[in-house]
Structure formats: structure tokens, C-alpha cells
Amino acid sequence: MIALLVRDLRLAMRAGGGFGLGLAFFLIVSTLVPFGVGPEAAILSRIAPGILWVGALLACLLSLDRIFQLDFEDGSLDLLATAPIPMEGIVGVKALAHWLVTGLPLTLAAPVLGTLMNLESPGHFWIFITLLIGTPALSMIGAFGAALTVGLKRGGLLLSLLVLPLYIPTLIFGAEAATRGTAGLSASTPLLMMAGITAGSIALLPFAAAAALRVNLR
Amino acid sequence: MELRVENLTVARGGVPVLEGLDFTLSPGQVLILRGPNGSGKTTLLRTLAGLQPPLVGSVSTDPEQITYGAHADGLKATLSVEENLHFWASVHGVADIAPAVDGFNLRGLLERPSANLSAGQKRRLGLARLLVTGRPIWLLDEPTVSLDVASVKLFADAVQRHVAAGGSALIATHIDLGLKADTFDVGPYKADAHRPRDDGSRDSYSGFDEAFQ
Numbered sequence: 001m002i003a004l005l006v007r008d009l010r011l012a013m014r015a016g017g018g019f020g021l022g023l024a025f026f027l028i029v030s031t032l033v034p035f036g037v038g039p040e041a042a043i044l045s046r047i048a049p050g051i052l053w054v055g056a057l058l059a060c061l062l063s064l065d066r067i068f069q070l071d072f073e074d075g076s077l078d079l080l081a082t083a084p085i086p087m088e089g090i091v092g093v094k095a096l097a098h099w100l101v102t103g104l105p106l107t108l109a110a111p112v113l114g115t116l117m118n119l120e121s122p123g124h125f126w127i128f129i130t131l132l133i134g135t136p137a138l139s140m141i142g143a144f145g146a147a148l149t150v151g152l153k154r155g156g157l158l159l160s161l162l163v164l165p166l167y168i169p170t171l172i173f174g175a176e177a178a179t180r181g182t183a184g185l186s187a188s189t190p191l192l193m194m195a196g197i198t199a200g201s202i203a204l205l206p207f208a209a210a211a212a213l214r215v216n217l218r
Numbered sequence: 219m220e221l222r223v224e225n226l227t228v229a230r231g232g233v234p235v236l237e238g239l240d241f242t243l244s245p246g247q248v249l250i251l252r253g254p255n256g257s258g259k260t261t262l263l264r265t266l267a268g269l270q271p272p273l274v275g276s277v278s279t280d281p282e283q284i285t286y287g288a289h290a291d292g293l294k295a296t297l298s299v300e301e302n303l304h305f306w307a308s309v310h311g312v313a314d315i316a317p318a319v320d321g322f323n324l325r326g327l328l329e330r331p332s333a334n335l336s337a338g339q340k341r342r343l344g345l346a347r348l349l350v351t352g353r354p355i356w357l358l359d360e361p362t363v364s365l366d367v368a369s370v371k372l373f374a375d376a377v378q379r380h381v382a383a384g385g386s387a388l389i390a391t392h393i394d395l396g397l398k399a400d401t402f403d404v405g406p407y408k409a410d411a412h413r414p415r416d417d418g419s420r421d422s423y424s425g426f427d428e429a430f431q
Binding site for chain 1: 284
């Protein structure tokens with residue numbers, strides 16, 4: 001399984017691997033919003049946590065169809081399915097690799113990009129901590145959606161439609177926790193709810209995604 | 219490890235393709251699978267490899283004993299030949315890739331990204347993967363596509379060594395590999411969608427069929 005993780009990370013770093021795709025998109029969103037909304041610092045700092053969360057979520061969505069599709073097309077997925085790694089393990093490793101390549105860089109970049117939107121001082125910490133807890137759920141739910149649509153040509157649209165509703169609870173609790181934390185209020189309730197979503201999806205979705213993959217490989 | 223198939227019916231998209239298959243693949247045996255295009259050889263191999271469930275019947279072997287060589291080689295274009303082989307070796311818990319490299323004459327290509335290989339070289343790399351899986355039963359789907367005569371010889375030698383070491387191989391192919399092998403023709407087992415089902419052993423889908431007649 002470590003070999004699979006190393007391979008996926010190596011592929012992501014090589015040319016055309018998709019590393020930086022989400023990060024570049026995130027950068028574009030958070031640069032453009034101040035131009036669109038206008039330079040009023042008060043408004044910007046009020047919407048900053050929400051915008052950063054939406055931007056991170058969309059950036060995550062952008063690279064989801066790569067999780068299984070490339071391996072499916074070149075036949076690796078068939079061979080992995082017959083390899084001595086359980087299918088649930090393959091899903092888990094793929095989701096982890098996706099998080100390391102997409103979610104983690106977004107989490108690290110968000111506090112810096114928050115400065116562009118006049119994010120108030122405790123906000124940098126809160127946007128970092130909420131994304132750190134929330135983005136693993138985005139990768140795991142996304143891997144499940146990717147497993148469902150893996151056999152489809154140009155399944156990207158269907159994948160987005162399937163996954164977006166599942167992302168909404170994470171977005172609501174994540175953005176709420178970040179907003180409350182930035183405003184100096186207690187953020188523990190939304191934070192715990194979001195942590196619950198993350199823990200639940202990591203515990204359950206590998207099994208669902210593995211079942212979807214087995215059906216799609218037939 | 220013996221592979222025994224009993225009264226197997228394989229289906230593609232829910233439609234039976236081959237039915238009533240009965241054969242045994244013993245250690246040390248090479249079995250050549252013959253049949254025209256579209257006769258269900260690939261479906262049979264995928265079923266034996268555990269990638270899809272059989273409609274009826276049983277396959278005696280644990281899929282963990284089997285390695286499947288498909289039409290696609292499962293290579294990553296941006297990884298080098300060595301990295302591709304190393305990956306499959308470590309997935310299967312095999313440390314040494316040297317026999318696979320030498321067996322398929324890949325020594326000079328190790329550093330080359332597999333995107334820059336020719337079709338035949340890619341195929342050789344795909345076949346070298348079989349040697350790093352360390353599994354006794356090989357199921358191969360037209361392994362010699364795009365190989366030249368010398369490479370077919372390399373492949374035949376690899377199969378010969380594998381079989382001599384107690385392994386076995388089931389190979390779907392249209393050419394003569396020059397191996398000492400038995401032949402299994404899938405032609406007589408072609409499923410007939412309109413034949414009435416009356417032998418009881420195929421109950422699980424006869425009900426479904428009658429509903430549409």
C-alpha cells in the first residue's frame with residue numbers, strides 16, 4: 001500500500017500529474033474576489049472565511065476525476081484489483097494521495113491567501129484548522145464519487161453533480177466554524193460536527209467506494 | 219495449485235456468453251484458449267481472475283493465486299521502465315526485478331520513461347510484470363499482440379520456465395507460440411440465448427429468461 005501511495009505521489013509530481021492544479025485555481029479565486037467585490041476592507045474581511053472555504057472546495061472538486069479514471073483507462077485498476085491489496089485499501093490510499101496533493105497544499109496556502117481578503121488576525125489560525133480537519137472529508141467523499149463514475153467517458157459533470165450535495169454539510173460547518181472563530185465566538189460545535197463528518201466518511205466510504213469500483217470493473 | 223472450472227457460465231453485461239465450461243488447469247500445464255473474436259475469451263479470463271462473478275458454476279482457485287495479463291499493460295507513461303516494474307514488484311511483495319528485466323530484454327531500457335517506448339517494448343514491459351507478481355497461475359489475454367518474432371520467443375521461453383517451475387498458464391491467442399500445450403476451444407460452449415433451459419442446473423437465470431419469451 002505504501003508502494004501505491006509513493007507511486008501516486010510521484011505521478012502527481014511528474015509532468016501533467018495535476019499537482020498545483022487545485023492550488024492555482026485557489027489562488028485565482030482568492031485573487032479575483034477582491035476585484036469583484038470591491039476594496040472595502042470591512043466587507044472583505046467579513047466574507048473572507050466563506051470565500052476561502054468555497055474556493056478550497058471547488059479547487060478540490062477540480063481534480064477528483066483523476067483519482068481512478070487514469071488508472072482505469074490504462075488498465076492499472078484491473079491489475080490493482082487482482083493484486084494482494086484489498087480494494088478498500090486502494091480507495092483509502094488513493095484518497096490519501098489526493099489529500100496530500102490537493103487538500104494539504106490548500107490548507108497551507110489558505111492563511112496566506114486570506115491576507116488578500118483582509119482576514120482578521122485570529123482568522124488565519126481558524127481557516128487553517130478548519131481546512132485541516134475538513135479537507136480529508138472532501139477527498140474521501142470525492143474518491144467515493146470518482147469510484148461511482150469511473151467507467152464513464154467524460155464523467156466529470158456527473159461526478160460534480162453527485163459530489164457537490166455531499167460536500168455541502170462539510171462546507172456549512174467548516175465555513176461556520178471559521179467565521180465564528182474569526183469573530184472571536186465559540187466555534188467548538190461546528191468544528192466538532194465537521195470532525196464527525198470527516199471521521200465518518202473515512203470510516204465508511206472506503207467500503208462504499210470499493211463496492212462501486214468492483215461493480216464498475218465488471 | 220490446480221485451477222478447476224466446473225459448469226461455469228460467464229456473462230458480459232448480464233447476457234451469458236459461454237456456458238457449461240468444464241476444464242482443469244494443472245501445475246506444469248499450458249492451456250491455449252482458442253475461439254473467434256468476440257467469442258468470450260476475455261470475459262472468461264476476467265471471470266477466472268475474479269474481476270467479475272460467474273453467472274453459474276464455480277472456479278476452484280483463490281484469485282490470490284492468479285495473475286491476469288490484460289489487453290492493456292497498466293503502465294504509467296511518466297514513470298520509467300524500472301519504476302513501473304518496481305511498483306508492481308513491491309505491490310506483490312517481491313524484491314528482485316532482475317529476472318523480469320533479463321527475461322524480457324529490458325536491461326537497456328530501464329531509465330526510459332514508458333511514454334517513449336514502442337508498442338512492442340510496452341508489451342514486453344507489461345509481460346515482465348507477470349514475473350514480478352510471483353503468482354503460480356497466469357491468465358493471459360492475447361499476450362503476443364505487437365510483439366516481433368524474437369520477443370514472441372522471449373515470451374515463450376518465459377512461459378516455459380514458469381511452467382517448468384510448477385506454474386501454469388492459460389493463454390488466449392491466435393498464433394502458434396511453439397509451446398508444448400493443450401488446446402481448449404471455447405466454440406462448442408457458446409451460449410444460446412434462445413435455447414430452452416431444462417436441465418435445472420441453470421435455474422438462477424432461467425426464470426429471468428422465461429419472463430422475456
